[in-house]
Amino acid sequence: MTPRRHYLIAGLLAFGGVVCLLLAVVVAKNITSHIDDTYQRVELAAGGKNYRCTGDPAQVADDLAAYKSPQARQADRGTEYLRYDDDIVTVGPLGGEPCVVHVEGLNAGYRGGAFVFLGPGFFPGAPSGGAGGSGGGPGGTK
Template sequence: MRRGAAGVLAVATLLLTTGCGGGVRDHIADKFAHRGTQGDITTYFSPDPVGTTVERIVRDDVPAARKADGNNEYLRYNDDIVTVGPAPGGGSTIDVEDLDGRYRSGHFTYLGTGFTPGSPAAGNTSGGSGSAK
């Protein structure tokens, strides 16, 4: 009987720590209009400008790292990268991308701490330098 209880506890702990059953991907899908999926990138639309859209996202899900670069904001979560940028004609485009692929190959290293594969995100959770509002 102890083994069964220990197994259930281990599975519950794994689900809680890996973010199954929720997370930024689900919140974005619930709040914004789905525009399409290409490969592992899912795109959504917000009628609000980039800063307002980002604040709506981070209010529900605090990212491990956050950085602005030009007109785009990048939010790194445990399993996803969220890129919010201006949409043609107004509003914002939101791309949700799995951390595999471009992230693991170093595509986001130019953003610095928290975006380099294997880099610690400590100290960059409050928006860091360059965060647009």
């Protein structure tokens, strides 16, 4: 083969790699973007983002888990907890609303708390403010 042909093949491979990378970025499922696109944002509590949902919190959590599988999932007293790479998503009652999706980043002021009682996959995943005695999720529960 000639050097010109090698350059052509290398160029085509590089182009194919860039196309694959762009497709991966476009196709990658992002739970926070999905929640932002699907639910109406409401201001109910400081820290994180809150979205109004309708129906049973367990069914809403099932819908979110069907969109993107969480690393860990647990329920406690009517609140569903889903742990993703960078976020804890809780679904349950908050501020008089029967169903609220609450999204908080794991790195948002982490102070050493944990959802230890929720089992594997929830450490070090405490929302910010969770270690100081304040509630980290809907309903003020952690």
